[in-house]
Amino acid sequence: MTAPIEIHFWPTPNGYKIVIACEEMGLPYEIKPVNIGRGDQFDPAFQALSPNGRMPAIVDPEGPDGQPISVFESGAILQYLGRKTGQFYGADERQRVQVEEWLFWQMAGLGPMAGQAHHFRGYAPAMLPDRRFTAYGAIRYTNEVHRLYGVMNRRLEGREYLAGDYSIADMAAWPWVRPWKMQGIDLDEFPNVKVWSKRIGERPAVTRAIQVGEDLRRATDLAAPNAEAARKILFGQRAK
Ligand SMILES: N[C@@H](CCC(=O)N[C@@H](CS)C(=O)NCC(=O)O)C(=O)O
Numbered sequence: 001m002t003a004p005i006e007i008h009f010w011p012t013p014n015g016y017k018i019v020i021a022c023e024e025m026g027l028p029y030e031i032k033p034v035n036i037g038r039g040d041q042f043d044p045a046f047q048a049l050s051p052n053g054r055m056p057a058i059v060d061p062e063g064p065d066g067q068p069i070s071v072f073e074s075g076a077i078l079q080y081l082g083r084k085t086g087q088f089y090g091a092d093e094r095q096r097v098q099v100e101e102w103l104f105w106q107m108a109g110l111g112p113m114a115g116q117a118h119h120f121r122g123y124a125p126a127m128l129p130d131r132r133f134t135a136y137g138a139i140r141y142t143n144e145v146h147r148l149y150g151v152m153n154r155r156l157e158g159r160e161y162l163a164g165d166y167s168i169a170d171m172a173a174w175p176w177v178r179p180w181k182m183q184g185i186d187l188d189e190f191p192n193v194k195v196w197s198k199r200i201g202e203r204p205a206v207t208r209a210i211q212v213g214e215d216l217r218r219a220t221d222l223a224a225p226n227a228e229a230a231r232k233i234l235f236g237q238r239a240k
Pocket residue numbers: 012013014015036041053054055056072073074075233234
């Protein structure tokens with residue numbers, strides 16, 4: 001019996017990637033909640049695993065040499081799990097290169113840009129009600145996300161998945177397409193992305209992963225601080 005992998009997790013797109021991967025790969029796992037609205041990411045014990053102070057992170061009690069290993073950064077975690085299980089990471093070097101291209105495209109492009117779109121469109125107006133201060137950011141990141149959806153739509157023309165077979169690249173991108181409305185995107189403009197998103201969203205492993213996040217959110221909602229307190233914790237961080 002394999003020991004469960006600890007997933008230090010909160011139900012956000014980056015967090016979901018890892019639960020999806022463990023579900024898809026059939027890896028036993030245990031959720032360790034990191035309530036980022038309450039400041040759990042600043043806990044020194046968590047930062048020992050994730051020096052960037054961001055979730056997700058994992059601890060695999062059965063690392064490469066049989067000893068525990070911790071991994072932070074969702075892309076590095078997906079690569080680690082793909083290598084560990086030999087699944088969803090391409091069968092040969094040419095396929096692996098494609099998986100990595102689209103994985104890094106998500107990590108460096110779609111994720112950060114969509115995150116900024118969420119920020120300027122969703123969160124900033126609550127802090128700066130005068131839209132003159134936030135309009136440029138909202139427009140810039142909405143445009144860039146729109147451009148990236150165009151790239152993805154072209155890539156998915158005649159393809160079911162981003163990089164050959166279903167892979168960790170799709171697991172990375174899908175949770176960021178799920179909140180497309182928050183990004184000011186009309187998915188009907190990107191029909192290949194729409195079909196791909198539906199195809200992945202219907203996978204039983206993906207459905208189970210989303211349920212895990214929703215259950216956690218429901219269980220912690222009562223104890224959650226109000227949105228304003230969470231904003232103070234999350235936004236405006238500087239080097240300590
Ligand atoms: N590049 C990192 C980004 C992780 C990240 O930004 N996590 C966010 C939630 S999606 C977080 O932990 N935020 C806490 C904070 O901003 O203090 C990854 O992909 O793992």
